[in-house]
Structures are given as structure tokens and as C-alpha cells.
Amino acid sequence: MWSLSAWRRQRTLTRHPIADDMWQRVRHHLSFLDGLSAAEDQWLREACVLFLQDKHLTALPGVELHQEQRLLLAAQAQLPLLHLGDLNWYQGFHEIILYPDDFLSPQRHRDASGVEHEWDGEHSGEAWPQGPIILAWPGVMASGGWEGYNLVIHELAHKLDMLNGDANGLPPLHADMRVSDWAKVMQEAYDDLDRQLDRNPDAQTAIDPYAAENPAEFFAVTSEYFFSAPDLLHEAYPQVYEQLKLFYRQDPLARLRQLLAENPVYQAHD
Numbered sequence: 001m002w003s004l005s006a007w008r009r010q011r012t013l014t015r016h017p018i019a020d021d022m023w024q025r026v027r028h029h030l031s032f033l034d035g036l037s038a039a040e041d042q043w044l045r046e047a048c049v050l051f052l053q054d055k056h057l058t059a060l061p062g063v064e065l066h067q068e069q070r071l072l073l074a075a076q077a078q079l080p081l082l083h084l085g086d087l088n089w090y091q092g093f094h095e096i097i098l099y100p101d102d103f104l105s106p107q108r109h110r111d112a113s114g115v116e117h118e119w120d121g122e123h124s125g126e127a128w129p130q131g132p133i134i135l136a137w138p139g140v141m142a143s144g145g146w147e148g149y150n151l152v153i154h155e156l157a158h159k160l161d162m163l164n165g166d167a168n169g170l171p172p173l174h175a176d177m178r179v180s181d182w183a184k185v186m187q188e189a190y191d192d193l194d195r196q197l198d199r200n201p202d203a204q205t206a207i208d209p210y211a212a213e214n215p216a217e218f219f220a221v222t223s224e225y226f227f228s229a230p231d232l233l234h235e236a237y238p239q240v241y242e243q244l245k246l247f248y249r250q251d252p253l254a255r256l257r258q259l260l261a262e263n264p265v266y267q268a269h270d
């Protein structure tokens with residue numbers, strides 16, 4: 001259950017209000033929140049306050065972190081939880097470390113012949129099991145639109161995946177979902193993407209080819225698309241969209257379609 005009692009929760013919200021104009025600036029920057037209902041907006045706003053009280057944001061030199069930047073990060077982090085109830089989904093870590101730029105991180109891979117390869121890979125984010133999340137600040141600032149890219153959601157999807165053990169592309173599903181459905185749908189889409197890249201490593205795939213790296217990355221990347229380019233994901237892999245809709249208990253595609261119906265010049269992708 002949520003770690004703060006209702007009393008502590010209310011006290012936190014009262015002590016750390018978000019000014020209306022600041023919240024409007026955050027909403028303006030994060031266009032992928034457009035179309036949320038008033039109740040959803042209110043939930044998200046409160047969830048940001050609680051999240052920022054619960055997690056420690058460590059900014060390395062070169063990252064300017066004021067309240068507005070903290071809220072930009074928190075609002076993106078909380079969107080996936082909008083309809084998941086007040087469970088502590090982001091448990092097991094307390095710190096988010098913000099790097100001023102992409103960073104090198106040691107990578108290890110054992111190839112088919114058993115040879116271990118080690119190299120330094122350039123990363124914009126990492127989620128350590130039972131440890132912190134690391135985000136490159138330019139990637140956070142570039143996230144929040146309808147562009148099929150969201151570094152914050154990507155790394156936090158790994159954290160959701162790790163709630164039931166290793167990151168393997170299978171987060172803890174709800175009681176009304178079936179692991180067999182999830183596994184079949186995700187595997188078929190993953191294999192499809194993999195086949196396209198086997199035929200042509202430079203293929204113009206419908207979603208970021210990084211999703212074909214392994215099942216954990218497939219879940220993280222498709223989660224990014226689910227929230228930030230639901231139309232592209234739904235067109236490419238409609239059943240993956242449906243499984244994620246069951247998991248996150250929200251429907252960003254319906255929200256995007258409504259925005260486009262209300263405003264024909266609303267730009268989802270530019």
C-alpha cells in the first residue's frame with residue numbers, strides 16, 4: 001500500500017502546493033498530457049508533489065534543477081500511474097540521478113559462442129535493480145511531446161518490470177490479465193521486429209529498433225510509444241497496444257484522437 005498515511009499525505013500536499021502558473025507552464029511543456037480530464041489533472045498534480053517528497057533528485061554539475069524542472073520530471077514519471085491506484089509502484093528506489101549529458105557505462109554481452117564482450121556504451125538513461133535511476137537531463141527535456149520518445153517513461157517502465165524480479169518484459173499483471181496473452185502478443189511483435197532487422201539492419205521500422213534489443217527493452221520502448229505515439233504503436237502492433245492499455249488502464253490513443261477531432265491542426269507528430 002501507499003507508504004504515507006492519509007494524514008501525512010494531506011499534510012504534504014498542503015505544505016507543498018504547486019502554484020497555478022507554474023503548473024500551467026509544466027502542462028504547456030508536456031503536450032502529451034493534453035486532453036487529460038480535470039480529475040486526472042488534479043490527481044497528477046498531487047502525485048507530483050508526493051513523488052518529489054518521496055524521491056531524492058540528485059543533479060550533477062551542469063544540471064539546473066529548479067521547482068519547474070522537478071515538476072517536468074515528476075509529471076512524466078506519474079503519467080503511467082494515473083489509473084493504477086495508490087499502490088507504491090515505484091518502490092525499491094529512492095534516488096534519481098540527473099547527468100548533464102549522455103554518459104558512458106560499462107556493458108557486457110556474452111555472444112552465441114560464449115565469448116564475453118565488454119565495452120563502454122553511451123546511454124541516456126539507466127535503471128539499476130534495487131538502485132537509482134539515472135537520466136541524462138537533455139533527454140528529459142526532449143521528452144513530453146507526442147514523438148514516440150520519452151526517456152523518463154522508458155526508465156520507469158524498467159522499474160515496473162523489475163517489481164516481480166529481473167527486467168524481462170513482464171511486469172506484474174493485474175488479476176484481469178493473462179500472462180499467456182501478454183507473452184504471446186509481446187513475443188509475436190518482438191519476433192516481427194527482429195525479423196525485419198535481420199533482413200535489413202537499417203530497415204525503417206515502425207517503432208524504434210532498440211525495442212528489438214531484448215524483451216525488457218521491448219516493454220520499455222513500447223511503453224514510450226503507448227504514451228507518446230499511441231497512433232504509431234497501434235498501427236504497427238495493435239495487440240501490443242491493447243495489452244499495454246490493460247496494464248496501464250488508460251487509453252492515450254483515444255485521448256489523441258479526441259484532440260485531433262477537436263482541433264484539426266493539432267500536431268501530434270511534426
Ligand SMILES: [Zn+2]
Pocket residue numbers: 154158216217220
Ligand atoms: Zn532500456
